Amino acid sequence: MEGKNYINGSFINSASDEKFESRNPANCDEVLGTFPLSSGQDVNNAVSAAQAAYDGWSRLSRIKRGEYLDEFTQLLKKDHEEISRLVTKECGKGIVEGRADVTEGIHMCQYVFGTVRMPHGDVVDSEIPEKDSFMRRKPKGVVAAITPWNFPFAIPLWLVCPSVVEGNTVVLKPSRETAGTGQKIAEYAHKAGFPPGVINVVHGGCGDLLVKHPDTHVVLFVGSNDVGSGIKQVVAGFHDKMCACEMGGKNALIVLDDANLDIAVNAAIISAFKTSGQRCTSASRLIVHEKVLAEFEKKFVEITKRIKIGDPLDECVFMGPVINQAATEKIARYNELAKKEGAKVLLDGGRLTGNEYKKGYFMSPFVYRMQNNPKIRVLREEVFGPHLAIIPVKNIDEAIEVHNGTDYGLACAVITEDFRKARRIRDDCAYGLGYVNLPTIGAEVHLPFGGVKKSGTGLPSASTLIDVVTHRTAWTVNHAKEIKMAQGLIVKL
Numbered sequence: 001m002e003g004k005n006y007i008n009g010s011f012i013n014s015a016s017d018e019k020f021e022s023r024n025p026a027n028c029d030e031v032l033g034t035f036p037l038s039s040g041q042d043v044n045n046a047v048s049a050a051q052a053a054y055d056g057w058s059r060l061s062r063i064k065r066g067e068y069l070d071e072f073t074q075l076l077k078k079d080h081e082e083i084s085r086l087v088t089k090e091c092g093k094g095i096v097e098g099r100a101d102v103t104e105g106i107h108m109c110q111y112v113f114g115t116v117r118m119p120h121g122d123v124v125d126s127e128i129p130e131k132d133s134f135m136r137r138k139p140k141g142v143v144a145a146i147t148p149w150n151f152p153f154a155i156p157l158w159l160v161c162p163s164v165v166e167g168n169t170v171v172l173k174p175s176r177e178t179a180g181t182g183q184k185i186a187e188y189a190h191k192a193g194f195p196p197g198v199i200n201v202v203h204g205g206c207g208d209l210l211v212k213h214p215d216t217h218v219v220l221f222v223g224s225n226d227v228g229s230g231i232k233q234v235v236a237g238f239h240d241k242m243c244a245c246e247m248g249g250k251n252a253l254i255v256l257d258d259a260n261l262d263i264a265v266n267a268a269i270i271s272a273f274k275t276s277g278q279r280c281t282s283a284s285r286l287i288v289h290e291k292v293l294a295e296f297e298k299k300f301v302e303i304t305k306r307i308k309i310g311d312p313l314d315e316c317v318f319m320g321p322v323i324n325q326a327a328t329e330k331i332a333r334y335n336e337l338a339k340k341e342g343a344k345v346l347l348d349g350g351r352l353t354g355n356e357y358k359k360g361y362f363m364s365p366f367v368y369r370m371q372n373n374p375k376i377r378v379l380r381e382e383v384f385g386p387h388l389a390i391i392p393v394k395n396i397d398e399a400i401e402v403h404n405g406t407d408y409g410l411a412c413a414v415i416t417e418d419f420r421k422a423r424r425i426r427d428d429c430a431y432g433l434g435y436v437n438l439p440t441i442g443a444e445v446h447l448p449f450g451g452v453k454k455s456g457t458g459l460p461s462a463s464t465l466i467d468v469v470t471h472r473t474a475w476t477v478n479h480a481k482e483i484k485m486a487q488g489l490i491v492k493l
């Protein structure tokens with residue numbers, strides 16, 4: 001694949017000659033595509049195109065804008081399998097998950113399309129009977145969407161679809177690791193016939209240029225806390241720019257003493273090892289009541305040992321590779337750190353070196369038991385890989401304290417048969433996505449998606465992104481023949 005910038009409705013060469021490659025992490029030699037390292041000039045051109053398109057696009061009816069999305073959806077559905085295979089090859093997650101990623105992206109298109117004939121504001125009463133008041137939404141302008149490699153299809157569509165249906169125009173900057181999937185999104189947007197400039201795509205490491213650009217009005221970011229914190233600082237310097245950032249987690253699954261242990265073990269394995277632990281919703285902590293610890297741990301370790309790791313295009317594989325060499329090094333460093341910090345290692349996982357694994361970044365699960373302690377880094381920092389701590393607790397109070405003892409707050413799951421205990425977890429744990437008798441992963445697009453503390457800016461995306469990409473305006477109309485004011489203000493001239 002020879003990638004290009006997609007600007008103003010055309011696939012064009014970059015103003016710079018610099019290029020980068022997207023490679024298959026399961027097979028490091030395979031180059032999937034070459035892409036331009038988009039330059040400052042490319043970014044300026046993309047933002048200008050988005051700005052120029054804004055006037056016409058925002059004046060169309062929402063229903064008309066939705067129809068472009070309907071066309072887009074039909075094309076994506078036809079090529080579902082082909083796109084899923086590309087997703088799997090680029091980011092290494094198993095094909096079943098590659099398909100789910102594409103399905104989730106399509107769900108966002110369908111959701112957004114479904115909203116266009118639904119009520120879109122509020123009719124609000126006034127103190128004055130002759131006044132009618134309304135909340136009406138207006139688009140914000142040019143949206144910059146900077147997206148990660150772990151959901152290379154769904155997350156760009158989470159951000160792009162609500163933005164454009166509300167009348168904004170977009171410049172998307174997909175992750176370098178999965179630039180090919182970003183390119184595909186541009187190709188389908190083109191085929192769907194979106195007017196030039198409504199959706200633009202640039203590549204490489206130019207995200208900061210989009211953030212700093214004076215003519216981008218909203219920055220949507222999903223990725224690490226380090227990058228997101230930098231974005232928040234830059235955005236604070238502009239009077240007319242805001243950002244919504246989703247920034248990872250140190251998520252936990254809590255297993256209480258009355259838990260159904262089959263559900264607990266399965267939920268724990270899915271939470272910790274799907275996508276090789278590389279979701280921002282992945283659990284890296286299992287907080288387990290000491291009464292069930294021995295039985296849970298035994299079953300969990302037994303099944304984890306049997307997890308099939310290998311070629312992600314193989315339907316039976318549970319875990320593909322991690323994304324790149326740097327990820328293997330980071331995970332290995334945290335595995336070592338856990339040992340230094342006093343972990344009782346239950347499965348000493350790490351980089352796999354056997355013949356079938358030689359060409360890729362395959363890692364097996366590293367599982368340990370450890371008492372909670374606020375000083376221990378491995379129990380607090382995000383690892384983003386198959387690295388998992390089992391933390392014993394004496395009761396639900398301690399489980400909540402341990403759960404909340406990190407700087408993050410994205411996904412929380414509890415396994416219990418007791419509705420009162422589930423309710424305490426619901427009310428006293430800090431999270432954005434909570435689950436009962438389910439894993440920490442697997443959110444659906446029509447729910448809000450976002451966390452608290454270091455996990456997010458409190459402006460969740462997915463369905464609730466509408467609040468980020470629109471400005472809620474108040475519109476009040478007087479039907480009396482004179483002016484009548486609220487708050488008892490007397491009008492005497």
Ligand code: UN1
Nearest residue numbers: 151279280281441442443
């Ligand atoms: C992410 O890892 O950034 O809830 C997104 C889930 C998926 C989305 C994950 N639907 O696990």
